[in-house]
Amino acid sequence: MSTLSERILGAVAGEYVDRKVDRAYAHDGTGVLALEAWKNMGGHRLGKKSEYYIQFDHIAPANNSTTATLQHELRDFATRSRMHFSDVGCGICHQLMSEGTVLPGEIVVGADSHSTTPGAFGAFATGVGATDMAAIWLTGETWFRVPESVGVNLTGRFGGAAEAKDLALTCVGRLGMDGAIYQALEFVGEDAHNLTIDERLVLSNMSVEVGAKAGLFYADEVTVRYLKERGHDVVPQVPEPCTYRQELDIDLADVVPLIAVPHRVDTVKPVEVLAGLSLDQVFVGTCTNGRYSDLARFARLVKGRKVAVRTIVIPASAAILKKAIRTGVLADIVEAGCTIGTPGCGPCIGYHMGVLGEGEVCLSTANRNFKNRMGVGGEIYLGSVATAAASALAGEIASPEAA
């Protein structure tokens, strides 16, 4: 009996296989190097087998003319070669692939480490670097080592203020930064089906933080409904008994609001332990927590009040931004004193739109807190949307339980 990864890749764990890539995507960061590699490989037309996507999200809009010039060349290539192209402001590549593009059972490769994200739909989605992407542009396929899987058994329901981000941080804290290296996480268990697509995307997204190659959910009725609303008829994937390399049991009722402290994602502490730590910035957004449900939750918590620290909120896509405008969520956020950025990665990678200064402390809903990532000398604490809201109102790290 097979794991979901084995089923999609059509081979058993440990085997090396060549597989057609159903969808291949790259962004303005990795796309530039991929284009250079592709030209050097002698590429002149795209491999026929795949659908190809370029999304501008990392420094979008461009922060200076060097970036703009690099982007100009990539934009020109993407449009001339008839790739699906999403320009500045459309949103983060992983989110765009998750708004009704990636389907269950597909093999999806992105030139970005968080390309594990669309695994939430029952696809085998993984990240590669620029040169691997160039070879996929050339041939439409790539090689994989079929991974062993970690079964993450989810039972129960969230209590209190805990949310999917706290569950993801629980997984990372328990497995450690290399706890699933070369393996895939498969989120199963009797209550996995209770998680919304947005919640699943958080877990699939952060799977790479334990070294995992992919983070998958079986497509179920929730997936079918979500994709139906976006024009696709798909059927659920029925789990079969299989052997996992390791298993992790988590009762969602035991999950508490957590924070990952600098400079490791796996060093997690309950929010209360850090309560009172003074903040210079709060950032809500990214491919982890910039979805509509995140913005709506944040808005609900800050509505009618004022944030006590500079707070940057960036929707993960234009579709999310539009919905937040329509429903009034955006107005509530702005009325509370927050500022809004162009849909995209924002300051997560330290390029623009909220880079930290020496000694500054930021509470971020992103997925990485590596040294100097958001700016030289800046410190990054990672937490949930509810923790970000409570902390933004307090101007210091504060527990969402009190909010």
Added chain:
Amino acid sequence: MQGKGIVICLPADIDTDVVIAGRYLRTKDRSIWITHVFEDLDPSLAPRLKGAVIVAGRNFGCGSSREQAAIAIREAGVVAVIAPSFARIFFRNAINIGLPLIEADLTCEEGSTVMFDISEGWVETDGERHTIHPLSPRMQEILKAGGLVEFWRTHP
């Protein structure tokens, strides 16, 4: 594929942000990556990398998929990186750009000499020979070609 070099020891979980920071990525000028490689970890490292073999702890190259990390290490003159495990994207990136990686769990002695033969599958330090976890046949082919660009240029 053989090589040797002077050992530089690094800890576990070296992420690609500290190999080459995001602020240096928006360029195709490789000299910038060579100058700033490992700057956020130890600014004194970059000038010492020529002819070096990095012996690191587990999970080397975790985090971002930025290929500039592998390129910076190679272009700075590092002969190979040895670690008990590598983050998988970094693993593919390094082989794809022709930087040899060796999966082995060695006790690191700064400044000692290390020799290796990837085809034969061994690494030697202080006269002691260790067996290494072999690269897959495909990865050996790519590495032998000098990287994935060369591989595809010569395998149309």
